[in-house]
Amino acid sequence: MRKSWWKIIAVILVAYTIIAGFLLEAPRLVILNETIRAMHFHVPMWFGMVIMLTASAIFSIRYLRTGNLKFDIYAVELVNISILFGVLGLATGMVWANFTWGEFWSGDPKQNASAIGMLIYLAYILLRNSIADRQQKAKISSVYNIFAYAALIPLLFILPRLTDSLHPGNGGNPGFNAYELDGRLRMVFYPAVIGWSLLGLWMAELRIRLNFIKSKLNEDL
Amino acid sequence: MKIYKYLLTASLLFSAFLAKTQKMAIESEDYSNQSIEMADAMRANGKIYVLVAIVLLIFIGFIFYAIKTEQKVKKLEKELEDKN
Numbered sequence: 001m002r003k004s005w006w007k008i009i010a011v012i013l014v015a016y017t018i019i020a021g022f023l024l025e026a027p028r029l030v031i032l033n034e035t036i037r038a039m040h041f042h043v044p045m046w047f048g049m050v051i052m053l054t055a056s057a058i059f060s061i062r063y064l065r066t067g068n069l070k071f072d073i074y075a076v077e078l079v080n081i082s083i084l085f086g087v088l089g090l091a092t093g094m095v096w097a098n099f100t101w102g103e104f105w106s107g108d109p110k111q112n113a114s115a116i117g118m119l120i121y122l123a124y125i126l127l128r129n130s131i132a133d134r135q136q137k138a139k140i141s142s143v144y145n146i147f148a149y150a151a152l153i154p155l156l157f158i159l160p161r162l163t164d165s166l167h168p169g170n171g172g173n174p175g176f177n178a179y180e181l182d183g184r185l186r187m188v189f190y191p192a193v194i195g196w197s198l199l200g201l202w203m204a205e206l207r208i209r210l211n212f213i214k215s216k217l218n219e220d221l
Numbered sequence: 222m223k224i225y226k227y228l229l230t231a232s233l234l235f236s237a238f239l240a241k242t243q244k245m246a247i248e249s250e251d252y253s254n255q256s257i258e259m260a261d262a263m264r265a266n267g268k269i270y271v272l273v274a275i276v277l278l279i280f281i282g283f284i285f286y287a288i289k290t291e292q293k294v295k296k297l298e299k300e301l302e303d304k305n
Contacts, residue, residue, distance in 0.1 A: 006225065011284050014280065015277060015280065015281075018273065018276050018277050018280060019273055019277065022269060022272065022273045022276075023269065023270075023273060025252055026252075026259075027247045027251035027252050028251055028252065028253075028254045028255075028256075028257035028259055029247070029251055029257060030257060033257060033258055033259055034259050034260045047232075047235065050231075050235065051228060051231045051232055051235060052228075054227070054231040055224060055227040055228060055231060058227055059227075074224065182247040184252075185247065193232070194232065197228065197232065198228075201224065201228060202287065203287070205224070206287070206290060206291055206294060209294045209298065210294060210297075212298075213294070213297050213298060213301055216301055216305075217301070
């Protein structure tokens with residue numbers, strides 16, 4: 001129990017998100033209507049992804065500083081779960097976009113940028129799998145991971161703001177942004193972000209432990 | 222694992238970043254605005270609770286499975302430790 005308190009919190013928060021996200025009153029907004037509730041499910045995927053990729057980049061730096069393969073395993077498994085979060089974020093975003101913006105893919109700058117971001121991280125996995133030597137694999141992919149992170153942040157948070165985007169809070173687009181001002185949405189949204197992120201971290205932890213077992217069997221660790 | 226510390230720091234930084242990005246407010250009138258169509262009928266006759274119950278059950282099912290998987294991982298870890 002000592003080590004699993006955060007998993008319990010994750011489950012409680014996501015369960016709360018499902019209940020409150022569907023049942024609590026939501027603002028009645030044009031175009032969005034009831035779909036505003038997707039904010040508690042679609043947006044946390046991206047938040048979770050960015051949080052876990054940040055952790056992954058930090059672990060890559062730590063690997064390069066220490067040469068300890070443990071950190072490389074943390075980094076790669078965090079990227080794996082982040083890719084799942086990103087793919088889910090893209091997919092849910094497309095469904096949401098179809099009903100609010102009119103088509104699944106409208107070439108929105110943020111849509112394009114997040115797709116590019118996903119490709120960059122898929123290349124990280126490809127790069128890893130193409131190098132046989134364990135230390136070399138870790139070293140080269142750690143460097144790549146840090147660069148990938150440095151590319152992802154402007155792609156997601158800076159470039160879409162420089163031009164018009166359909167996403168709220170970007171470019172000249174009005175739309176909702178309740179994070180600061182609307183307490184009722186925030187009451188679900190923040191717990192949702194924390195809950196989904198912790199859930200992702202739990203899945204990452206499972207994969208990390210499996211990876212440790214595998215590495216010990218291969219006598220890498 | 223020190224992973225939590227990183228998560229905490231990252232989420233704090235991120236929410237600070239987020240707080241700066243707001244653009245257009247949602248007013249309290251937005252909640253009472255009856256001209257926008259919402260799924261009020263579904264709420265009125267209570268069927269929404271059925272939906273929430275179903276989603277929640279599936280979520281709990283997956284969590285149960287994840288816990289079971291974790292127990293299997295733990296067993297493997299122990300086995301490996303005993304071997305060495």
